[in-house]
Amino acid sequence: DLLLVVNRDMRFTFDLVTMAINEREFASAAPIADEEIQRGYVGGAAMVLAAAAFATVRTKDWADLSTWNPTHVVDPATCRTRNVRMATKSAKYVEVALEEGCETPNENVDKVNHSLTYRKLILQHTAKAAIVFMGLIGIPMAVVALRCTCSPLVAFSAMNATLNEMLGHALQPTLIDSALSRVEPFIHPTEKHELFGGGSLYRRTTGFQGDLAFDVDISSDNPPNVLIIGVESFRYEDSRYLVGEEDPSNLFKGTNMTITPSFDKWAKRGVALRNIWSSSPTSRSLESLLFAQIPYDSTVKTAITGGRKNTNLSGLPQLFKQKGYETFFTTGCPTRFENWDVFLPSHGYDTVWDSEDMTKLAEKDYGIKHSDWRHGEKHGFTWGVHDSINLQVLGDLLMNKTKEQSQRMANGEPKKPLFTTHYTISSHAPFKERPTWYANAEKPDFSPFYKGQKQARMIKDYLEIRYFSDMELGKFMDRMEKEGILNDTIVVIVGDHGQAPEAEITNTHEESVTRVAAAIIAEGRLGNATGLVIEDAVEQYDILNTLADITGIPEGGFVQNGVGRSLKRKVPFGERVVFSNDPSRKMSIVRGHQRLRYDQVTASMMLHDTEVDHSMTKDLFPGLPAEKQAEWKNWRDYGRRVTAYYKKRWDENCLLSVDCKGN
Incomplete structure (x- = not known):
């Protein structure tokens, strides 16, 4: 502890x-x-x-405590000795003539003593029961009552972890009520919807409204394929294009370098999201990206843990299946991690490929030797199959599916477009594993970023593997462009979460861990919006409504319970807040370029400027006027409540219900 x-x-x-x-x-x-x-x-x-x-x-x-017992204060042996002494002192001996069939005086005394002893034993056992009750129930109740009178900070600091486990976590400060009296703060006005009931985010989305921030040219007769690429540990500060030339927090140490030239190239040809936030670890990004939810609030498990086979969900896979898409999930990592292999097929994906499938396909199609996965060429490592292989397999899949679609359309059949979600893996911590050819290859000089730093080795390893992953992403995108795939595909590239190799304890650098890089690429479809940079705060959970708005709402709308908005619609900068939580660190709210950090129950809050104070050294909250402080506190309460709402709904399997009664 x-x-x-x-x-x-x-x-x-x-x-x-x-x-x-x-x-x-x-x-x-x-x-x-x-x-x-x-x-x-x-x-x-x-x-x-x-x-x-x-x-x-x-x-x-x-010091032998093995025979000690708190009930010895009413020890039966002591009681019996005392009773005998009392009975002896009160006895009177009289000489009488004994006759047959008569009771002796001693027999009378025995009856009296027996009655006294019986009453004493009853009192003794009652006292023992009282002691046991106080020890097992009374004192714990008093401790819990004392905890309730303390501030959450004192309760957390003074908590006995062992006793807390014995008492079913009763010593932990409790979370806020999960009921939502109002859902309007969490559903953006640009979304047209029909609520199924009050106090619930369960609704039917029927369309979107408002001025356009950008538009994507889509034909209903030839719907595009859709690809989401979740890039492992891809943080905002690695992209020079997103950070900008001014670099107010000096993230690039005065250099004109970028760690991700390939991403920057493609972000310039699409719509860049420079202020997008996430949660951690990867499984939580699935909750946000796929189902537009604020992730499950727990330090020891995610909503996906255990597979959740019987949980009712509706998100991107269900949306695209409703639109007639074929759904694929591919990744270079093992899907047995946190039971993805159960969760993904149970919640909308027709086909799931993981590292084992990648290994078999690569050995068959590319001639890779089985021994070269962990030795020799080292195409794989503990966390799976390197991006140089998994992105190549993904490319082959898209090419083959595109050929099948072309053949179907040539025969007058429906296209059956493809919705694919792919997660890379090479840049997973601790960043040391890489293919042999890349380990021996010449790399850019990243020394300005790590020279003189305490975690120099870790920073160097991270930057090199980030550069490798970006290079392989670039190869994939260039190949898809050359083969004509990009002209028929909407691509979303987004970091699953960030990373902080500079930190001794990674999650203490909160902006590095939760602010990620992202871009929407719609080659040949964006018109004048090509190169647009969205400056306002957004979150991974906005991707659901964004793709629904881009590709079109299915007839009759679609069911969801998310909190996202469509980024295709123009909104005033800084009016909307997004919720970005790291359960192992802090909860947070981002509004424009300001980020409020807080936790589940204590009153502590800090406000930072995300652009000029990346390291969070200056707290702006104390200097705010009272009305501004009250406004942030109000949003903090909303953040706590909606986070607790999702946790309760996952636990009771009532995400797609008006209430949780009977679930």
Whole structure:
């Protein structure tokens, strides 16, 4: 518990043990800093020494607690001895003649003593029961009551983790009520919809309205394919195009470099999203990207954990299936991680390919030797198949499907377009694994970014593997352009979450971890909107409504329970807020270029400028007028409430219900 507090600002729960067991296969590749490991060794040594000291003391007779019992204050042996003494003192001996069949005086005394002893035993057992009740129920109730009178900060600091587990987490400060008295703050006015009931985000979206920020030329007779590429650990600050030449936080250390030249090239040819936010880790991006939700609020599991086969959901896969699309999910990582292999086929994807499928296809089609995955050429690593392979397999899939579509249309049949979601993997922490050819290749000099830094080795590894992943993304996009695939495909490129190799504990650099890079590429379809940069704050959960608005609403609308808006519509800058939470760190609200960080229950809040104060060194909140502070507090309360709303709805399987009664 103490090590978790020191290293991750977390308290121990047995759910952490469950998580470790479930993810033991990937434990060796977990992003744990050297400093955390060292503190673990020091903490372990201190624990062993303390245990040895206690064990030494326990060898003494006076320290033997094995026979101690709180009920000994009413020990039955003591009671019996006292009763006998009292009975003896009151006895009178009289010499009488004994006759046959008569009771002796001693027999009368025995009856009296027996009655007294019986009453004493009843009192004794009652006292024992009272002691047990106080120990097991009374005192814990008093402790919980005391916790309720304390501030959340004091409650968290003083919490006994072991006792908290025994009491079913009753010592933890409770979350805010999950009921939504009003849903209007979470459904954007540009969305036309029909609510199925009050207090619920469950609704039917029937269209979108408002002035256009950009438009995409779409033909209903020849609907485009749609591809979402989730790039592992792709943060905003790696793209010079998104950061801009002014670079007010000096993220590029005075250089004119970019870490992601390929992404920058394609973002300039599409619509760039320079102020888009996410959650962490990757499974939470699935919740946001696919279902437009604020991700499940837990440090030890996500909404996807366990597969959630019987949970009712509606998002991008369901939308495109309703529109007649074939749905594919492909990734270079193993989908057995967090039971993606159960979740994805159960929630809208016709076909799912993971690292095992990629391996088989690459060995068959590219002639890769089985031994070259983890040795030799090293095309794979603990987290899966490198991007150089998984993006090549993705490209082959798109080319083959495009040929099938062309053949169907030539025969007068419906096109059956393709909706594909692909997740890359090479840039997963700890960033050390790369194919042999790239390890030996000449790379750009990234030393201005890591020279003199405490985490220099980690930063260097990250930048090199980020450059590799971007290079492979560029090869994929260039190939798709050459083969004519891009002219028939809407592509969304987005970081699944960010990363902070500069930090000793990664999630402490909150903007690096949650602000990501993204762009929408619609080659030949954007007209004058080509090169547009959307400056306002958006979130991954906006992609659902955006793609629905771009490709068209199916007849009769579509069902959802998300909180996103269509980025295709123009809105005033800085009016709308987005919610971006990292359960292992802080919750946050972004509005324009300001970010409010807060947590589930305490009153602590800090406000930062995301452009000029990337490192979050200056808190703007104390300097705000009272009415502005009240406005941020109001949004904070909304953020807590809607986060709790989604958690409750996942737990009770009532996401697509007006209320949770009977679910």
